[in-house]
Amino acid sequence: MGDLFPDIKKIQYEGPLSKNPLAFREYDADEIVAGKPMKEHFRFAMSWWHTICASGSDMFGSGTAIRPWDREPHPVKRAKLAADGAFEFMQKLGIEYFCFHDRDIAPEAPTLAETNERLDEVCGYVGDLMKKTGIKLLWGTANLFSHPRYMHGAATSCNADVFAYAAAQVKKAMTLTRDMGGVNYVFWGGREGYETLLNTNMSLELDNLARFLKMATEYAKEIGFTGQLLIEPKPKEPTKHQYDYDVPAVLAFLRKYGLENDFKINLEANHATLAGHTFHHELHIARINGVLGSIDANQGDLFLGWDTDNFPTDVNAATLAMLEVLKNGGIAPGGFNFDAHVRRPSFQDDDLFIAYIVGMDTFAKGLKVAAKLLEEGEIEEFVSKRYASYSAGIGKKIVDGQVGFSDLEAYALRNDQPRNVSGRQEMLEAIVNRYMLNP
């Protein structure tokens, strides 16, 4: 391990009562839960941008954090030093995956050709660190939103030259992802949307987005990239409206353009809540549609209207999320990427470690509670009984497609007053609490 964080030792599991902020209380990587080690359930990943690049700047203030590599003036040297820091950070936390945008790992140079050279150099360096440490690439992606060229979008830009530039960027990023053994590739369309409908040809933009994604699938085949392609929904911010608004919007799009077998979804908690949904809801929708691919683990503040990307601390929400992941048969080849950043006033280096620990502990606890809930089956059994009427009699005929409106009317006239039983919401919420509060 490196020595850019000399005051931090490898983070250990010390059990739920430890007061050491630099220890795990719930996450014990090799503990077996629901048949496999915790770490396999999660496949936790470090987000390069929020962890290594972020400085704490916001719309009203400049960065507060200065990381050990930030004082190196030469861009490529700084990128390599930052990579050293990233791997030291992951090793100390026992995190086995990372995710990156092309522009996180190596900053843009004056020309595309030079930028690509930089990328090659730094990714080569990172590749060596990967070999040395065994740390793997969960997913790569291209940043198609920060540079002014993308002001009107990338694949949905009104400017065909920008579409071409974006294609070049994804081509490079996907190639590097393949070369680095990445098991997924993510598309987040931060500027694929509109600022005002008044200047927008949405129909053409969506067709172009489909064309772009189609090209991506073809290119993946061409280069033998077999990782999962993932779309990450977000409703807005920076753009007023983003086309990949939420899971249903993505599904409607994929199904329209015949892309539903080529893409799954990378779901972020804070993006779900910005779209007006609970994280649980979006995970559920993705799961039952067979497209739950990977998770961007974070937490929004429901009283704030922007993407706060807090580290997750809500154990109840984590429990409900893990219920979906367990029912999904796990998240692999996806993982849990911490698309989260420390609060601006939490600017010290140890805050980075503390924040990751909090997030990993929160999900670890959620996993344990969810696993026990499924094992004991109180809720599952309740739900199963609740829908029992569809397993026999008229309900079974409905499910089996043996009846139509006329049959059902005849039945209803005979069976005039259907009787319901309570939905028991309060009781069920109390059951979740019981499992959460009692180890």
Next chain:
Amino acid sequence: MGDLFPDIKKIQYEGPLSKNPLAFREYDADEIVAGKPMKEHFRFAMSWWHTICASGSDMFGSGTAIRPWDREPHPVKRAKLAADGAFEFMQKLGIEYFCFHDRDIAPEAPTLAETNERLDEVCGYVGDLMKKTGIKLLWGTANLFSHPRYMHGAATSCNADVFAYAAAQVKKAMTLTRDMGGVNYVFWGGREGYETLLNTNMSLELDNLARFLKMATEYAKEIGFTGQLLIEPKPKEPTKHQYDYDVPAVLAFLRKYGLENDFKINLEANHATLAGHTFHHELHIARINGVLGSIDANQGDLFLGWDTDNFPTDVNAATLAMLEVLKNGGIAPGGFNFDAHVRRPSFQDDDLFIAYIVGMDTFAKGLKVAAKLLEEGEIEEFVSKRYASYSAGIGKKIVDGQVGFSDLEAYALRNDQPRNVSGRQEMLEAIVNRYMLNP
């Protein structure tokens, strides 16, 4: 015309400066705009529930309005008297269509059979009024949400007996709609959703919803009902989450179950805004997906989190809506149904007339502004130029599917710094204002 509103005469168009609250200022039914009479653009409809049945009650208080027919104690006589009032109301406003739920027009009786008899009797009476007045049925629907039997949903109830009852109700409502010459039939799933995911088998519920809608299409064929079937999205309220959340959610659902050719969408302004979208946005999405079927005209209060169903007064919003309708080639066989109710303190009978006048004037003005915007073409031309790069060169190759990532990379390496031009949002918004403020 009847005499239940003896103080109100037939509402006349008096021109934009009239101070008479009981006159149209913008809506002149037979004035030709964009090639056809205003009334054909709109096909305005009266909503039976909000106009004839609503009393002004809310969650914290009882009704404030007592309509002329409310004092009649006998339910069927009251229903007929209310129908007299409804037709007098429509005639005086020059409204040529209406919409109803089964339970609006005739109240539920102790048994389904008796309820159906009541419906037959009152609908017969209404049919006579239709013949006498020439007023037509825009759409019918079944109320599958008010009775306690639907507490867990109708087509998505956990109780198969309730599914059957709902089917019986839709069968009857659709038959009546056909008999009364209705040109559309609406499905609004007010309780098709969930209160808590903890007790919900969403996968089965969605399958059942699809089964129900499939049966509806089959039944329509069976009885020769050729009207358009419409789904009305709403994100929530009364239910925590409704499956027909917004247009993309409906599209994703229809496409999954192969129903996309059988249903269009009845779009309500306030439902769009509750889902986090402008009305303009949802109309646009529906239009470019070929499913814009009909409109529930109203207006929400963006500072309130429930369905306020205000009468529309926002001329800017109406203009943007009418742009979509005109580009859609009109709304027929759908129409503009005022799914709006007077404010609780606007409880007098003349408020009903005033509110409809405000709503009709708002859309009439919006139509005139939108027609002029399209005729002059300033905005259309701007947009067309903005995307010109896709009509030639690399852009055309993208659109024609002649290039892939490798070609585009080669192009981008040659053409390193794409140049953008301004999106001109401020200028375009000013243009809309110019047309709106200057007749």
Next chain:
Amino acid sequence: MGDLFPDIKKIQYEGPLSKNPLAFREYDADEIVAGKPMKEHFRFAMSWWHTICASGSDMFGSGTAIRPWDREPHPVKRAKLAADGAFEFMQKLGIEYFCFHDRDIAPEAPTLAETNERLDEVCGYVGDLMKKTGIKLLWGTANLFSHPRYMHGAATSCNADVFAYAAAQVKKAMTLTRDMGGVNYVFWGGREGYETLLNTNMSLELDNLARFLKMATEYAKEIGFTGQLLIEPKPKEPTKHQYDYDVPAVLAFLRKYGLENDFKINLEANHATLAGHTFHHELHIARINGVLGSIDANQGDLFLGWDTDNFPTDVNAATLAMLEVLKNGGIAPGGFNFDAHVRRPSFQDDDLFIAYIVGMDTFAKGLKVAAKLLEEGEIEEFVSKRYASYSAGIGKKIVDGQVGFSDLEAYALRNDQPRNVSGRQEMLEAIVNRYMLNP
């Protein structure tokens, strides 16, 4: 105890692992926490309206629940039978207080005089039950929002006759509250606000509201009612804007009219969240301003924009609330009134018990966690150190008023680069979790 809920026995504490939904898992009334029995910390109260009167109706559907007393047709007999049910309910749950509106306990009669007679009769009956059971009145209030006469407000109505009627109603309700030994009296201004500023003289309305409240303080003195007067903030619903929007709005109002010593605040969790604040925040503001009087315990759904009045299940939120209550030196003479109702599909009688149990357990757990947090002092100590700079040096001079801008500028010029330390938000959130998850 009565026998209106014959299947429910007295609810017992069975410990955290009990699977019995009709047992307390966390609330053990006589367990000593932070120096006094749990029940004295909370002074839990039953809300008459949501528990005894509510049927589960919502804006889109009629009631789902039929309580044992609902079949009695005579209004006064029904009211007495309902009172029997109420006291049986409270006794079985071990709840020692209740709260009511005048119109909950006895329905309105054709005239005010008759209504008052009914009230006297039913309150006499309730008084006997109070003596028999030892159950006490936490607070009374007048319903000044349900009847159509209050469509434009009560104390803020544009109609002076309505102001007078409201005064008469409060006079009666306050007198009864005194007679029944009530220890608080609540003002919730559900219609004290506006629907549109266009028809509103807000300045006169606020002056009138102050006049009304002043009269109330005078009348309280006149009749020797020494209970605490409480204002309950709510931002909206049913009214578009309510004057008692949140705690700061109430403070600004009270201070303007010199009423700040006469009123404290009855704070409701769901009202806080509708106003855009956490419950914790509003409690904190009330506490540090010395006006935290009583609590309406419930929980909103942050994804829904109306007052859902769920029973509280969020232990983290309850912990933060209890921190404020403990720092406030307790809530007496106020209490925790469950202004919460079962979900519409939780319509069975036992759901009422289960929901109260969930709510009481949630706060009981919150109390225990909060008490331990304060006892151990990890967070308090952190905060204390964080502000240490104001206990000495330049900070002390600032606090003591010994310096002005010129002194501070001189200091700043000498001490050019202030050094900050991390705010440690993530660490502090993890500490709360640690206490919550580990008994």
Next chain:
Amino acid sequence: MGDLFPDIKKIQYEGPLSKNPLAFREYDADEIVAGKPMKEHFRFAMSWWHTICASGSDMFGSGTAIRPWDREPHPVKRAKLAADGAFEFMQKLGIEYFCFHDRDIAPEAPTLAETNERLDEVCGYVGDLMKKTGIKLLWGTANLFSHPRYMHGAATSCNADVFAYAAAQVKKAMTLTRDMGGVNYVFWGGREGYETLLNTNMSLELDNLARFLKMATEYAKEIGFTGQLLIEPKPKEPTKHQYDYDVPAVLAFLRKYGLENDFKINLEANHATLAGHTFHHELHIARINGVLGSIDANQGDLFLGWDTDNFPTDVNAATLAMLEVLKNGGIAPGGFNFDAHVRRPSFQDDDLFIAYIVGMDTFAKGLKVAAKLLEEGEIEEFVSKRYASYSAGIGKKIVDGQVGFSDLEAYALRNDQPRNVSGRQEMLEAIVNRYMLNP
């Protein structure tokens, strides 16, 4: 005039039908409306930060605009060149005021002393331009939120050294404001609030904020600065919760600390809407409390949860705002400062001019409509009649303090059924539209 915008001529009024995007359609500076020239009603001001400094960067992307002065590398020379641009811009638009933060006009240097020197030099230069052009300073302020030192707040920082630094900064900014003839001084507490209550001593922070503001009033007296002191409310962003949340929060604070005679309010439209209020509402509250001091003119997007600072285009909202300003007897010595920035894709220099024109036209139209509404008095008369019951009889006695609850009960018992009349919301909204749509 300068030549930094060589392609833009002085903007002329060309009347409502002009299609020239670089002409006024509604704003005619010297046109007399309601007794005085338009320009005196508004006292329009340019915001230095959003107009001269802003580059279009957002949380997900870097700046898109490069202004004529941005290529000058030397910071002080660049600041002076930018000032040339600012005055050319204002002259070409006919804007007679500007507003600035200390750090907008001259960038921070390594030490406070050097920063102050820079400020003196650039402000001297700006002072010369003011003399030459007759353009005046509407208000100055200090940026106490962008530098990392303010990460925990300024006057409410946990760090007393930071409090001192902030004091030094305000001292300098206020002195410069006085020297430059500024007629107001603004306090916007962008970081005066909290990120988490867990680490916050709010009580001390609020006391310190009051101490800071008290020192400011004393310093103003000391240096003979007689401009109006203004507080600008904002509920959140960048901070999770800001203490100056909305007008009532500021009033509650000022009244608590005896500062209500020393401060008025600078009200921003987008801050109002972020707090859950219409701009109209906050203006109204400020006006009837005598604290409406100045206006930050912009417009939010109600579908986005952050401060978008759009240029105003909503004529209806502008009309309602101008009603309040006219009833306030004007806004002087405050003004209308465009705290608005062009959309990120509107990056060209002419977009800046177009955006200001749109904003000025929007308010000009609003003024004309509001003036006519007041002149004709339809709405005022309606409101006056609506409250007539307080001018005689029991209502007058209420207002005059001649009655208490007992008198009112006696009255109510005699006058049992108060009669209401409609609130006429729909009619009133239609009246506003009538005036807006018809010149």
